[in-house]
Structures are given as C-alpha cells and as structure tokens.
Amino acid sequence: MSKTGIIIKREYASRVRKRSFIVMTILGPLLLAALFVAPAIIAQISEEDYQVAIVDDSGLFYDRFKDANNVRFTHLPVGIDFALEQMKENRFDAVLHIPETAFQAPSTLRLFSEKAANLNAKLYIENVLKHEFESLKMSAAGIDKEVLRAIETPISIHAVRILDDGLEQADYPEVTMGLGLVSGILIYIFIFLFGSQVLRGVLEEKSSRIVEIIVSSVKPFQLMAGKIIGIGLVGLTQFLIWIILTFSIIGVTQAAFPELFRFTPDEQVYITSSQMLNPEDLKQQMETIQQFDTTAGRILEGLSAINFPVMILSFIFYFLGGYLLYSSLFAAIGAAVDNEADTQQFMLPVTIPLLFALIMGQMVINNPSGDMAFWLSMIPLTSPVIMMVRIPFGVPYFDLFLSAGLLILGFMFTTWLAAKIYRTGILMHGKKITYSVIWKWIKQ
Amino acid sequence: MTLLLRSENITKNYTNHCALDNVSIEVSEQSIYGLLGPNGAGKTTLIRIINQIISPDQGHLFFRDQALNPAHVHKIGYLPEERGLYKKMKVGEQAIYLAQLKGLKRQQARKLLKGWFDKFDLLPWWDKKVEELSKGMQQKVQFIITVLHQPELLIFDEPFSGFDPINVNLLKQEILRLRNEGATIIFSTHNMGSVEELCDHIALIDKSKKILDGNVRQVKKDHATHIFQLEMEGLKKPLENILDKPFEIIKTWKHNGHTMARVKVNAPATSNDLVKKVLDHSHLVAFSELTPTMNDIFIKNVTGKYPMETHDANHRINPEELPLEQ
Structure with a gap:
C-alpha cells in the first residue's frame, strides 16, 4: 500500500469507529426518512375525525353537510342545550347551531366548541352554507337547479413542465423547492462538517507535534492529501449509508402501511371539453381528483416524480467537489495557525462564500433558471450549494457540465494553494501569522 | 573510514x-x-x-556518495526535538502506523515492536491510549518508533x-549499542555537556554558520587553555x-585561608x-x-575568550562540577 493509502486508511478507520459517527449514521436516515414519511403520517393524522353536531332549528340545511376533509357531521334533532351537554361529555368536538331565523339573519349562526374551533371545519361549514344560501336565494329567484350545477366549476391548476425532449411532466413546485432547499442545506452541512474535521485534524497533528515525526517519512502533501481523502471517504460512507437506510426505512414503512402511500393513479386524460360531459359526471370526476389534492398528497406525488438517481449522483459529485475545494482551504488554515483560537480570523473569509451560497440558495429557489442562479452555480465557491438547489428543477446539460468542470478546476487550484501554505505552516510554531505572512509562503 | 553522509555548502x-550559510559536514559511518x-x-x-x-536553496547532500533522494527516507530514523503522538490513538496501533509509514510491513512491525516494548517495559500499555502514558513513556515510544526500522x-x-x-542512561546505552551494531548517529543539541562524552565528532554551529568541526579529542587538544x-x-x-x-595572572582570591590563583x-x-x-x-x-x-x-570560538578567562573567581574549578544545563 502506498503511504498516502496508509494515511487514508488511518484517517478513515479512526473516524468511522467513533461513537459520534455511528450515532450520526443512525440518526441521519431517521431524520431523512421522517421527511418522506411525515407527510404521509400527517395526512393520516389529520384524517382523525373532527366531530360536528348539527342542531338545525330551521330544518333546511342539516342534510347538506357531507363528511369531508376529516370533518364528520351528525344531525342532532334535539335542542341546542342538550347538544352542548353532549359536547361537554366529549361526544362531539363542536356544535353547529342553525337558528330558525338563520336564512334571514345569517349572523345568528354559531359554531360552539370547547377548544379553539378547527379552522378547516369552520371554512368548510361557511363554504357549504354560503353555497346553500346562494342556491336557496337563486331558487327563490327562479333559477333552475340543473343550470346551477352546470355553472359550478372547481378550479385546480396542475403545473406541467415541457421537458427538452418534448415530453410533458407534471410539475410540483412546492416539492422541487423543498427538495432543492433540503439538498442545498444538506450539502452545506456536509461540506462544513467534514471540512472542519479536516481543519481540526490538521491542527491536532500540528499542535501535538506528531507531524514532525510523520513528515520525516512522507511528504507534507501526502499527509494533507491522505487526511482530506480519508475524511472525504468518511463523508461519502455516511452519505451512502444514509441513502440506503433512508430508502430502506421508507420501503419498509411503505410495505407495512401501504394505505399511507396512496398516490394519484397515473395521470389521466381528463376534462378535454367540459361541454362533452354532463355536469353530474364532471362533478364526480372533480371530486375524485380533489380527493388526492391535499398538500400531503401532493408532496408524496411530487416526491415520486423526482429523479432520485440523478439527485444522488449530483449530490455525491458536488459534495466531493465542494468538499475538496473547501477542505483544502481548511487544511491550510489548520496548518497555518498554532491553536484553535487563532483559526477564527482565517475561517471567516472561507466560510463566508459558503454561507453566502446558502442564503442565496433561498433566492435562487424562486428563480432557478435566472441569471443569478446561473452565475452562482458556475462559481466553484458557491456552485455546490446552488447547483443542488437548482437540480430538482432540472438543469440544462450545458450548465451542469460547465459548472462541474469549473468546480474541478477550482478544487485543483485551492489544493495547489493549500499545499503551499500547508508545507510551510505545518512546521512553523510560535509565529504570529498574518495574511502577508501566508502570502509570502505562497510565493515561495 | 567511509562517509555515510556528506553535505556540501548547504545554504x-x-x-x-x-538559516544556514554554506554549511558542509561529513559524517563517517558508524x-x-x-x-x-x-x-x-x-x-x-x-x-x-x-x-x-525541506530542501536547501543551494548545496548538495550525499548519502553514501549517492545524491540524497526520497528512497533514502527509509534508511533514516529521525527523533525530532518537538515530538508528539496522536493522543487518542492506542499506543500499539499508533506505533504500527508510524512504522508502516517508514516502509515496514504490518506483521513485521508488530513483531519488532513487541520486542522493543518488552525491553522498555511498555508491553502492558500496548492497548492504552497515548494520553494515558506519562511523558517519559511517550518519549520511550517515540524512541522505539525512530529506531524500529533499523535505519543506517x-x-x-x-x-x-x-x-x-x-x-537518560538507558537511552545512552541503547544508542551506543546501536552504534556498535553499525548505525551512524547524529546528535543535535544546545546542551553541549550532555553529549560530549558520547560524540566521536562534533560540529559547532552558530548564527547559521559552522564555526568549528572535528574529532572530539583533537578539538579538545587544539583548545587547551x-x-x-x-x-x-x-x-x-x-x-x-x-x-x-610568560605567566599571566588572571585572578587571585582567598579560600579557607589558602591563596587561590x-x-x-x-x-615557551x-x-x-x-x-x-x-x-x-x-x-x-593543589594544581590542575x-x-x-x-x-x-564554543564560547571561545564565538567570543574569542574562554569563560574562565573572563568570569569572576566563583567560576567553577572542576569541569565535572558543571551543571548539565547551561
């Protein structure tokens, strides 16, 4: 085994055996899987019914409330006082009181509840009553019921993206935005986490003076490269375990609770011409579609539409590229200073671009193919984070390859720079290090 | 006597x-x-x-008449002045790691290390973390790592x-034994008294220049006061x-009623x-x-005068009474 290989092996082995690594490796997938499973569970939890008792003194509306959106209605042909008693005994979450004069004076409508009223239920009830009041008023004005039905048209826009190859694909902006942001943050955390491990490792070797022993056997560059590669492999291992475990957890959850993951059936061709369908059928179809149109449903649906292999491969590439770029700078800092306290002044200029990328990522997400997004995903210092934000939205191959190429050039440059600082700094003790001192090392 | 290492005009x-101004040294084998x-x-x-x-700006180095090159790294064992170990790593594992970097195979390193650890009473510490060792024990481990790959x-x-x-005595004996078994040794120290009796040859370096070198006995003879x-x-x-x-009185003083001079x-x-x-x-x-x-x-070569020529009467009388530290 080459000497760099021996160093890589030590750096790798000593880290993957640490308790913190094992804990992170287990916690990470649980958190990630939670991100995927949570919407399904939330969808399930919100299906816990909200029981509403209807006391309809007018007798006009009690049969108009259909159980929907997890709100269950029960008609209580009793007095309001008795109904409120029932609610206190926890039979119902809320009591809707429609007084006799409700039609004439809608402001007398009351929704009683012990806890704060469920907003969804309130909105739904308001919606139904508004609808019924209007119908009643229209009927009173002599407008035909059939005509009324035909007028009703629920609207829900499905965004469709035209891909390069002309295919159409359903677009889920909320999901792509979320995923972009999550991967951007994740790559930031990964680069920062493992980059600062490099810094601490180099600093440890320098301040414990073991480096004096090691550099008599290997070149400083080999030691630096071995450390960077070893820790990078630790990061990669962690990421791959995360991915495998995350998908296993999701897979197992999916197999165990298939009802949690009801996706919309394949995109159907529907509503080509509303005139062709009679109003009754149309309404029926709309309701079927709307059944899946909850937020959770859309997230599940959107996630299933993401190209995960591409996401994962780009993550690995941009993690490695960004990590190599930043960690060599971190290694240079670790070699230049004498102790952890001195790292601050040099850490700042290195972490600012990374932090800047993270902040800009939130703007890029609103316009993932704009000029700013393009340039920030070309500059190697920001491209790992920004590209990960952009990729879920789809990035032209030209952008992708140019950005990847520039990132490779970028880390080759920082490694070259870092090696110059490292080889001088690692053996330098007790000297006040300033930027001008470092500049002299680079020029040497 | 063959030369093991030669440096020519290193700057x-x-x-x-x-840091170094035109320094040439010649180190004989063994x-x-x-x-x-x-x-x-x-x-x-x-x-x-x-x-x-690091590499010199000017000058050349030769290891057995070969220009010094990376292949020679395995033939040199180096115990730096400021030395340390990974604190959190286990002693044995760490020693094997450092031996591997010197080109030893894992199994071979383990076998050799066990022998040395036994000799230095370190075997019970093999699986302990370095931070649990006393400073002296850590120094022993570092010494073992330096000599383990049997460098020339x-x-x-x-x-x-x-x-x-x-x-210190244990170490001196080991060093002499290694020399007798064929190794060549370079000592570097500012504490000149501590190695005087060990060295065959010396070079005095001051302010980046070599000011004197030669066989220890000859140097002493040349520098009779x-x-x-x-x-x-x-x-x-x-x-x-x-x-x-022809007689130059440097100092006289009274000591217990006797006249000292x-x-x-x-x-002539x-x-x-x-x-x-x-x-x-x-x-x-008494007369000596x-x-x-x-x-x-060293002081004579830097200042032109021996300390006993300049110091007051309390200057030591017997060189053996010199404290080890200056």
Missing part, C-alpha cells in the same frame, strides 16, 4: 533571515556526530534538510530533554612579584616552570589545568 534562506550550537543556530534546519522535509542513519534532536536520569589553577598555603609575597613575563602559561614556558616558581615561595596544595568543555570551546 537555506527564509524570508527574513538566513560514528556519533554531535551537531552543537545554541537555539536558533540552524541545527534543526540542517536536520530537516537531511530528512528531506539515526538523527536525534535534543534526545534527552524530558527524560529522567535513569532513562594553558590556564592552571593553583591552591597555595603560606604564600610569602604577592604572586605578581613571583611570576613574570588562576594563571595562564604562555609559550610550561606548567613545570610555573610549579617550580611557586614552590619556592609557598606550599602548593582547566580543561575546556565543549561549551567553553
């Missing part, structure tokens, strides 16, 4: 100062070579250049700092009136002439030549 400049000089003289720079950690050339930079006297210390009882008249031209004997007079002169006027109690230590020789 190394840092941005603001010159000898102990002392690289002596105060802190900051350039010793460590020279050693780092020999270890190929061993370089020790301030090897005895941090060791207690018992371990010709200063003698006398202790006399019942001196009848002042010493100034007894001793004339330090006298430099200039050629000899120590015998001095004794004869004094005997006529007093009872001579002040032999210079390596430290004295």
